[in-house]
Amino acid sequence: MNRKPSEAPHRRLIAIAIVSVVTFLAANLFVSNVLATSGEKLRDLKRRQENLLDQNSRLRAEIIEKSALTALEDRAQKLGFVKSTQTLSISSQPPVAMHQQ
Amino acid sequence: MKRRLNFLLAVLLLTTVAIVIRLFYWQVIAAEQLVVLSESQLQETYEIPAMRGEIRTSDGFPLVTNKKTFLVYAYLPQLEKTREEVADALNPILASLMFQEASPSAQPALTSRENEAHEALLMKLKRQDVLWIPLVRNAQNWQKKAVEKLEIKGIGTEFSFRREYPEASMAASLLGFVGSDIAGNPKGYFGVEGHYGLELKGRPGLVRHEKDASGKPILIGNFSELEAKDGRNLVLHLDRAIQRIVEKKLQEGLEKYKAVRGEVVILEPKTGAVIAMASLPGYDPSQFHRYDEKLYKNPVVSEAYEPGSAFKVLVMAAALEEGAVKPETRCTICDGPVNIGGYTIRTWNDEYHPEMTVREVIQYSDNVGMVFTASKLGLAKLHEYLVRFGIGEKTGIDLEEETAASLRPKEEWKEIDIATAAFGQGIAVTGIQMVRAVAAIANNGIMMVPQVVQRVEGDRTVEIQPKIVKRVVSEETVEILTEMLVNAVENGEAQWARPKGFKIAGKTGTSQIPVAGHYDEEKTIASFIGFAPADDPKFVMLVKLREPGTSPWGSETAAPLWFSIAKDLFYYYGIQPQIY
Numbered sequence: 025m026n027r028k029p030s031e032a033p034h035r036r037l038i039a040i041a042i043v044s045v046v047t048f049l050a051a052n053l054f055v056s057n058v059l060a061t062s063g064e065k066l067r068d069l070k071r072r073q074e075n076l077l078d079q080n081s082r083l084r085a086e087i088i089e090k091s092a093l094t095a096l097e098d099r100a101q102k103l104g105f106v107k108s109t110q111t112l113s114i115s116s117q118p119p120v121a122m123h124q125q
Numbered sequence: 126m127k128r129r130l131n132f133l134l135a136v137l138l139l140t141t142v143a144i145v146i147r148l149f150y151w152q153v154i155a156a157e158q159l160v161v162l163s164e165s166q167l168q169e170t171y172e173i174p175a176m177r178g179e180i181r182t183s184d185g186f187p188l189v190t191n192k193k194t195f196l197v198y199a200y201l202p203q204l205e206k207t208r209e210e211v212a213d214a215l216n217p218i219l220a221s222l223m224f225q226e227a228s229p230s231a232q233p234a235l236t237s238r239e240n241e242a243h244e245a246l247l248m249k250l251k252r253q254d255v256l257w258i259p260l261v262r263n264a265q266n267w268q269k270k271a272v273e274k275l276e277i278k279g280i281g282t283e284f285s286f287r288r289e290y291p292e293a294s295m296a297a298s299l300l301g302f303v304g305s306d307i308a309g310n311p312k313g314y315f316g317v318e319g320h321y322g323l324e325l326k327g328r329p330g331l332v333r334h335e336k337d338a339s340g341k342p343i344l345i346g347n348f349s350e351l352e353a354k355d356g357r358n359l360v361l362h363l364d365r366a367i368q369r370i371v372e373k374k375l376q377e378g379l380e381k382y383k384a385v386r387g388e389v390v391i392l393e394p395k396t397g398a399v400i401a402m403a404s405l406p407g408y409d410p411s412q413f414h415r416y417d418e419k420l421y422k423n424p425v426v427s428e429a430y431e432p433g434s435a436f437k438v439l440v441m442a443a444a445l446e447e448g449a450v451k452p453e454t455r456c457t458i459c460d461g462p463v464n465i466g467g468y469t470i471r472t473w474n475d476e477y478h479p480e481m482t483v484r485e486v487i488q489y490s491d492n493v494g495m496v497f498t499a500s501k502l503g504l505a506k507l508h509e510y511l512v513r514f515g516i517g518e519k520t521g522i523d524l525e526e527e528t529a530a531s532l533r534p535k536e537e538w539k540e541i542d543i544a545t546a547a548f549g550q551g552i553a554v555t556g557i558q559m560v561r562a563v564a565a566i567a568n569n570g571i572m573m574v575p576q577v578v579q580r581v582e583g584d585r586t587v588e589i590q591p592k593i594v595k596r597v598v599s600e601e602t603v604e605i606l607t608e609m610l611v612n613a614v615e616n617g618e619a620q621w622a623r624p625k626g627f628k629i630a631g632k633t634g635t636s637q638i639p640v641a642g643h644y645d646e647e648k649t650i651a652s653f654i655g656f657a658p659a660d661d662p663k664f665v666m667l668v669k670l671r672e673p674g675t676s677p678w679g680s681e682t683a684a685p686l687w688f689s690i691a692k693d694l695f696y697y698y699g700i701q702p703q704i705y
Contacts, residue, residue, distance in 0.1 A: 089291060092186075113626075
């Protein structure tokens, strides 16, 4: 059966429309998927950042605790350090005159 | 047929009109309401908390820092489970915190802790007068995760912080503490926390973004952010090592001399910097609610007392500056007690030295000699110099609770007031006023504003420069007075305790405590104020003991304590003995 000459352009248009719709649907699906996974990546990065910040502040707190004077004093005592009871002062400038026995 | 078609058309038309009307309603009339609803579903808003600023000592060590904690709250209208079920679920996780955060009177007995914590939780959950209630404020990370894992609707967590004190209660009275205001937000009270509240608190931020159905952020959606601004950090002039020395020695002194209370304050005379400030008994700022409120105020800046003989330093400075007396001027009334306005003025030990010099008046701490000096000076000049030395006005120190006892106008002074003021009774000062005045003498006659904070660090760093108040006395007067004070230390009643080889300028003080209109017979405030080394002062220090039990005299309690602290300061600063 012969097709009418006026029907061919219509069919082409319909085919283009169908292909466009399918293409856009696929693109939409792809972009949505990327956005969804990016959102998840962002959340994951934020979680890792928080964990690192937490770790940082925990370590800082440990350093501070260990360098507190009370902690240092305890440690010094345990290591056997004692306060000096006698101090000898050696001056760079001796007196002008000194009685020597 | 035509009728059926018309009927169908009419039905279609009516349906279309109905749909348009409904659409008009949803998109125009109810649009705002729907936007709000959609925002709550699609938008996520959360606050980024601002960390409160740290308070650091001069070596950069954080005396006050922050620890991240979590607040567990209940939003009561959203609770779907019964209160008992919620309490049962939360109790194993939060029980330990419930009684930690309670006051001592509310703390349950050891055996019934779990039950009492459960009851406390239930009481909070059953409240009818609030919609939102905090259950615990200082939950750890594991507790937060355990609560979130339960997925109880209406129970949530949010970020919080707790103030941490790595050096425990060191300098508590200077620092103050952080409590809550009426809205439940952190607020600094007393001391540095109170005075610098605005700098320390910062500003919370806000993030608003679109989220999908599972709660994940949508990258190309609406996003707005207001950055949080953390509070600024403060760096103090406080020397951590010296503060530790002072607090240790003060505690030992309180025990040795059986005093009720004690304070020590040390300034650097050239700048007015507060190197150390201690007051005992103190309190733990992390648990301030467990202590008597009376301990919160720093007595060095807020408690007025009669200074006793230590005040003679200021009166003598005035007399020397005005030329009313010279060091060699002889006291013509010092052969016995003196009668003023119906009152008899005696020396502290009832010993008298006729014709002694003014220099010896300070050495013997002679009250009659000071009455003579003040009479030579006259009321007008005495009052003028008291004002010049800052008596009766605040020093301007950067601590919240500073007060100043007022100085009566000279028109209200009687003859006896001049006499008693000459030896430091009948006149009230705070510790910081006294030490600032004597620091002026140590600083060649120039008075400085006492300062606790040296630097504010944040987005920009601000150095707080030393501030000169005024010149109080001349350098000549300073030289003469310093020599008299050195003589007082070397030959006065406290000479037995002084460290050998160091030139210390100082004065003891013993004052009776006024009680209900008269002076207590036994109770005293014993003090010693001085600076060293006398020729180039590195520090000015006041030691004050209230009601020492072993002896009422400053020369036997406060003075030896002052010298004991000074010895350690000499080692710390590498100051060698000057007299061989």
